Each structure stands twice: as structure tokens, then as C-alpha cells.
Amino acid sequence: MLSRFAFLRNGALAAAFAVLMAPGAASAHAMLHSSDPGDGATLNSSPRALHLMFTEECRVTSLRLLDEAGKERQIRREGGREAASHATATVPSSLPPGAYRIEWRAMGGDGHVMSGAVRFAVTSSR
Numbered sequence: 001m002l003s004r005f006a007f008l009r010n011g012a013l014a015a016a017f018a019v020l021m022a023p024g025a026a027s028a029h030a031m032l033h034s035s036d037p038g039d040g041a042t043l044n045s046s047p048r049a050l051h052l053m054f055t056e057e058c059r060v061t062s063l064r065l066l067d068e069a070g071k072e073r074q075i076r077r078e079g080g081r082e083a084a085s086h087a088t089a090t091v092p093s094s095l096p097p098g099a100y101r102i103e104w105r106a107m108g109g110d111g112h113v114m115s116g117a118v119r120f121a122v123t124s125s126r
């Protein structure tokens, strides 16, 4: 009986997922799904890398890290420039305490250009 309950529950999840993935939702263009550091995060040490995860594959055409003075900090993009659902950049030198902004720009599979920013703070560097 347990397996039957599991089957029913999976069926309900599949139905809920089908609603979420209905044509209206699926035709929406790619958006930022999540990031690391997350938007609004406060870190007690400099991040070694920045990760952006998108809701679908897109081509990230610009990825910049700015400090609170608006000065661009060096980061190094990882991986190729082909469409992907995530983008990663390493942070070669430790960031001093302060507020930072990751500014990104990407083109979705439907040709729409998206852009956004993720803000985070570093409270002490180690």
C-alpha cells in the first residue's frame, strides 16, 4: 500500500508540475533563478566565485562585479560563451569588506535581452 500512496503522491506532484509548466509559464523568457552569493547576502569572507542560475538557457553577454564606489573589480569568467542555464566567474583576489553588485546581461533563446543586479556585502576579509 505504501508504494501505491507514493505513486498517488508522485502523480499529484506531476499534475502540479504540469500546471506550473503550462504554455503561458513556459513562454516567459529566461530570468535569474538564483545566485551565489544570493541577492542581499552578507558574507563574512570574500567569495571565491560568483554563480548565476537562470530559469532557462541563455547567453550571458556581460558579467561585471562593481564595488560600492562603482569601480569594477576583476573577475574571471569560467566556461564557454555558449548558451547555458548558469554562469560562473571566479574572484581572483580577495574582496575587502564593503558592498558589491554583480551586474549581468543575457540574451534568452527567444532573443530577449535581460539584465539585472545581485547585491551582496562582505563584512570582513580573510
Ligand SMILES: [Cu+2]
Binding pocket: 028, 029, 030, 108, 110, 111, 112
Ligand atoms: Cu523573452
